[in-house]
Amino acid sequence: MAEEKPEELTIDQLKKKDKDATTLLIVLAITYSVCLIGFLIFKPLMVGIFLPLFLVTGLPIVLGRKKVREEWKKRENIV
Numbered sequence: 448m449a450e451e452k453p454e455e456l457t458i459d460q461l462k463k464k465d466k467d468a469t470t471l472l473i474v475l476a477i478t479y480s481v482c483l484i485g486f487l488i489f490k491p492l493m494v495g496i497f498l499p500l501f502l503v504t505g506l507p508i509v510l511g512r513k514k515v516r517e518e519w520k521k522r523e524n525i526v
Contacts, residue, residue: 453518461519468512475505 453461479501486493 453514461515464515
């Protein structure tokens, strides 16, 4: 399924995407924190493996959320 551009979405869809992205980022941050604490206690070298994985998964979410919020604010300014 192709990803829709923020310009093609309604305001309600933009709000839902923003809420979903925020939820995913919170879950990712909690997961990262638990893994970081566990790996620092048990296997410190594993942090070097999982840190890039979390950055690779979190960065596209942050960038997509930024685009959605920019489009949302642009539409609020028009109205």
